[in-house]
Amino acid sequence: MFEVIPLGTGAAIPTRHRHLSACALRREGRLFLFDGGEGTQHRLLEAGLNRSRLEAVFVTHLHGDHLFGLPGLLTTLALLERTRPLTVAGPPGIERVLSGLPGLARSDLPFEVRWVELAEGFTHRIVYETDDVTVEARPLDHRVVCAGYRFEEKPRLGSIDGEAARAAGVTEGWQYEALKRRETVTLADGTRLGPAGLVGPERPGAAFAYVLDTRPCEGGRLLARGADLLVHEATFTHDLHASAERTGHSTAREAAEVAAHAGARRLLLTHISARYADPAPLVAEARAVFPDADAAEELRRYEVAPRPASA
Amino acid sequence: MFEVIPLGTGAAIPTRHRHLSACALRREGRLFLFDGGEGTQHRLLEAGLNRSRLEAVFVTHLHGDHLFGLPGLLTTLALLERTRPLTVAGPPGIERVLSGLPGLARSDLPFEVRWVELAEGFTHRIVYETDDVTVEARPLDHRVVCAGYRFEEKPRLGSIDGEAARAAGVTEGWQYEALKRRETVTLADGTRLGPAGLVGPERPGAAFAYVLDTRPCEGGRLLARGADLLVHEATFTHDLHASAERTGHSTAREAAEVAAHAGARRLLLTHISARYADPAPLVAEARAVFPDADAAEELRRYEVAPRPASA
Numbered sequence: 001m002f003e004v005i006p007l008g009t010g011a012a013i014p015t016r017h018r019h020l021s022a023c024a025l026r027r028e029g030r031l032f033l034f035d036g037g038e039g040t041q042h043r044l045l046e047a048g049l050n051r052s053r054l055e056a057v058f059v060t061h062l063h064g065d066h067l068f069g070l071p072g073l074l075t076t077l078a079l080l081e082r083t084r085p086l087t088v089a090g091p092p093g094i095e096r097v098l099s100g101l102p103g104l105a106r107s108d109l110p111f112e113v114r115w116v117e118l119a120e121g122f123t124h125r126i127v128y129e130t131d132d133v134t135v136e137a138r139p140l141d142h143r144v145v146c147a148g149y150r151f152e153e154k155p156r157l158g159s160i161d162g163e164a165a166r167a168a169g170v171t172e173g174w175q176y177e178a179l180k181r182r183e184t185v186t187l188a189d190g191t192r193l194g195p196a197g198l199v200g201p202e203r204p205g206a207a208f209a210y211v212l213d214t215r216p217c218e219g220g221r222l223l224a225r226g227a228d229l230l231v232h233e234a235t236f237t238h239d240l241h242a243s244a245e246r247t248g249h250s251t252a253r254e255a256a257e258v259a260a261h262a263g264a265r266r267l268l269l270t271h272i273s274a275r276y277a278d279p280a281p282l283v284a285e286a287r288a289v290f291p292d293a294d295a296a297e298e299l300r301r302y303e304v305a306p307r308p309a310s311a
Numbered sequence: 312m313f314e315v316i317p318l319g320t321g322a323a324i325p326t327r328h329r330h331l332s333a334c335a336l337r338r339e340g341r342l343f344l345f346d347g348g349e350g351t352q353h354r355l356l357e358a359g360l361n362r363s364r365l366e367a368v369f370v371t372h373l374h375g376d377h378l379f380g381l382p383g384l385l386t387t388l389a390l391l392e393r394t395r396p397l398t399v400a401g402p403p404g405i406e407r408v409l410s411g412l413p414g415l416a417r418s419d420l421p422f423e424v425r426w427v428e429l430a431e432g433f434t435h436r437i438v439y440e441t442d443d444v445t446v447e448a449r450p451l452d453h454r455v456v457c458a459g460y461r462f463e464e465k466p467r468l469g470s471i472d473g474e475a476a477r478a479a480g481v482t483e484g485w486q487y488e489a490l491k492r493r494e495t496v497t498l499a500d501g502t503r504l505g506p507a508g509l510v511g512p513e514r515p516g517a518a519f520a521y522v523l524d525t526r527p528c529e530g531g532r533l534l535a536r537g538a539d540l541l542v543h544e545a546t547f548t549h550d551l552h553a554s555a556e557r558t559g560h561s562t563a564r565e566a567a568e569v570a571a572h573a574g575a576r577r578l579l580l581t582h583i584s585a586r587y588a589d590p591a592p593l594v595a596e597a598r599a600v601f602p603d604a605d606a607a608e609e610l611r612r613y614e615v616a617p618r619p620a621s622a
Contacts, residue, residue: 041325102373
């Protein structure tokens with residue numbers, strides 16, 4: 001269970017009501033960022049999110065509207081005297097571009113940046129992993145090297161029925177733990193005991209896919225597979241399909257087709273062209289294909305929980 | 312006569328209510344920028360200022376809080392298909408830093424950037440000039456190479472007393488123009504006629520000085536000499552004088568002393584540390600030295616007019 005908070009939902013040029021691409025994710029007090037367009041650090045403040053809790057930043061591609069907020073954010077973390085390392089994952093060249101700026105050289109920062117550069121032509125990579133979560137990257141189809149990301153909680157072990165286990169002769173803590181890992185244990189009296197009937201099924205984690213900027217593509221569909229929340233770009237309505245093709249973007253209908261094909265549970269449209277003051281036409285078009293679609297609302301907190309176990 | 316519109320008045324780190332250093336100036340439909348901290352393009356929108364009217368940007372120094380809004384602004388101008396050249400003046404290295412970013416190489420932009428790089432050790436330079444205005448730069452005293460700027464309208468010719476001129480025998484347009492330039496003309500009958508008694512005195516233009524980041528210094532005082540509006544940094548109150556000295560900044564009292572020494576007409580304090588949620592202590596301290604002092608208010612339009620001619 002975690003929260004996704006869109007910070008900027010506009011494409012290319014900010015408008016009075018839409019900021020540039022950035023999306024925060026908060027899980028157990030830790031903060032993650034997907035893209036960092038200009039203004040990201042200010043949007044974090046406005047969202048009431050603590051910059052110091054930032055763990056990692058995942059950058060889709062090196063276009064300014066996804067990138068130009070990171071220099072200021074890193075500078076601010078330095079001024080706040082951060083010492084904890086920060087992971088920054090992104091396309092090839094991201095380290096050179098960012099660390100070439102004033103104040104961002106390795107020797108200027110009081111903390112280590114762990115750069116994770118995707119190689120041109122990569123097909124899949126785990127870019128971040130802890131005991132609880134993984135973040136994987138897959139290539140998208142844009143005008144420059146571009147990656148989408150999937151943030152996923154690892155499945156948690158099934159819960160054990162303590163009373164039934166005790167009745168079966170389980171006495172030691174290590175036996176409980178081994179059974180939860182679905183191992184067979186040997187009890188003091190020599191009985192061999194397996195988890196069947198004692199341990200429930202693994203409980204799946206929640207999954208979030210961040211897919212922009214891109215034409216609808218295989219990488220996006222794989223990232224979105226069964227995701228509890230898919231944030232997909234929808235720069236244009238489908239009448240401007242030719243513009244979407246030419247510029248390497250998706251229409252709202254195409255975003256909805258990706259969500260439907262991937263079996264995602266919920267779709268939020270983002271990276272909306274400045275031509276749409278009101279996103280209603282994009283939403284209507286998406287819902288015709290995938291009913292649980294909305295335009296991402298900036299600063300709203302979207303709770304992302306796994307599918308109910310009964311599913 | 313022109314307007315000065317502070318876009319960001321905070322120091323180093325943005326707060327919920329103060330943005331990073333940037334200050335717009337609007338004169339006869341043309342727009343000028345002094346510094347361009349992160350968020351500048353969004354602040355222009357919020358101020359209702361048309362980005363397309365931008366003529367020139369004057370950057371004080373290469374610290375991120377004065378600079379990191381320019382990549383996004385230039386990218387946006389490119390997306391808006393600007394073709395008119397843009398002047399960008401600043402310290403040595405500014406071209407290398409900015410044009411090294413994605414989308415900002417010379418070949419990426421549909422317009423020419425006219426870089427005006429100040430040399431390390433420069434003492435004075437006119438960085439921008441038209442028939443109507445000049446912008447001059449002088450060195451300030453900060454931790455890195457830093458320049459302050461003075462934007463000044465050129466004096467306008469005195470107005471001619473048309474009735475008196477006709478009575479004196481002036482008949483031709485070129486004679487009026489020559490007299491206004493305080494030249495002597497020869498009339499049709501051979502009379503030589505000078506401007507005395509016919510042409511009023513030159514009318515001075517308005518002057519604006521932008522002085523940050525800096526310790527109080529000679530460059531700042533020269534830029535502020537007789538200025539109708541001085542925007543001066545005041546990062547700290549004077550009890551934190553030692554911090555100001557150590558970090559190359561000014562206290563509010565010191566900013567007021569510069570204004571008083573230079574005979575400026577009005578002082579606005581800016582670059583205010585995040586520690587001051589309310590700028591009242593800075594303003595009080597400045598007014599004790601220089602009564603016409605205020606904290607610069609973001610997005611307020613300050614009219615800058617020359618001294619009345621009677622002065």
